[in-house]
Amino acid sequence: MASLFKRIKLKLLNLIPLFLLFFIALDGSSVIDFKFFSINIHFILVYFWVLKQPRTLGYGYIFISGIITDVVFGLPIGISALTLLIIAAIATYVRLVSVNISLVTDWLSFIPALIIANFIYFTSLFFLNYSVDYLYLLKNSMFTFISYPVLWLFFNALISLGMGKLHA
Numbered sequence: 001m002a003s004l005f006k007r008i009k010l011k012l013l014n015l016i017p018l019f020l021l022f023f024i025a026l027d028g029s030s031v032i033d034f035k036f037f038s039i040n041i042h043f044i045l046v047y048f049w050v051l052k053q054p055r056t057l058g059y060g061y062i063f064i065s066g067i068i069t070d071v072v073f074g075l076p077i078g079i080s081a082l083t084l085l086i087i088a089a090i091a092t093y094v095r096l097v098s099v100n101i102s103l104v105t106d107w108l109s110f111i112p113a114l115i116i117a118n119f120i121y122f123t124s125l126f127f128l129n130y131s132v133d134y135l136y137l138l139k140n141s142m143f144t145f146i147s148y149p150v151l152w153l154f155f156n157a158l159i160s161l162g163m164g165k166l167h168a
Contacts, residue, residue, distance in 0.1 A: 013161060017049045017056045025068040037143040038136070042069065044144060044151045046084050047113055050091035051106060052159065062088050079124050083117040090116065107148050114141050 024042050042065075049057045066081025073080070090113040098105060118141055125132050 013158065014056060016158060017045065017053075017155075018061060020045055021057060021061060021065045022068070025065040026072065038140045039147045040140055040144045041151070042080075042084065043087050043114065043117065044110075044148055046087050047091045047110055047148075048106070048152060048155050050088045051095050051101070052155070054092065054095070057088075059085065059088060076124070076128055076130075079121060082124065083121045086117045086120055087113050103149055103152055106152060107145075110145060110148055114145060 021042075024045065046057065046062055050062075062084050063081045066079075066084040067077060069075075069080040069084075070077050090109075094106075094109040094113075095101075098109075118137060122132055122134070122137070
């Protein structure tokens with residue numbers, strides 16, 4: 001009986017990233033705006049979990065989350081889904097070519113993911129004649145990059161609580 005409760009607890013812990021992904025998409029809080037800066041938690045969440053435990057967030061869930069985000073923000077359907085899938089693809093590539101995964105390597109490999117995803121986002125909105133505030137998106141990318149280690153520590157704490165035992 002105790003092992004049944006332990007397995008249920010591990011399954012619920014394993015669903016936390018998926019709940020966060022859809023909560024962020026449905027709430028419209030993928031970008032947290034403070035007075036002087038903003039952080040794109042959606043990018044960090046997708047990048048970390050695809051890099052560390054790819055079975056936790058599937059590409060289908062990531063795509064649906066991006067579509068929901070587009071609907072909530074009123075963007076053309078597929079823009080956020082495309083950028084989130086690009087983030088996931090880069091995280092998959094980094095996972096395949098990395099020998100030693102640490103905070104520093106994850107953090108530095110997050111730079112090209114942000115640059116490529118934002119480039120696709122900018123060009124897509126530009127060709128669809130949407131107004132783009134480049135300074136806002138540059139600051140958002142910088143503060144998203146800066147805040148990555150804090151969320152990396154938080155997500156690793158979730159893994160150490162027992163989530164890693166499911167995929168081991």
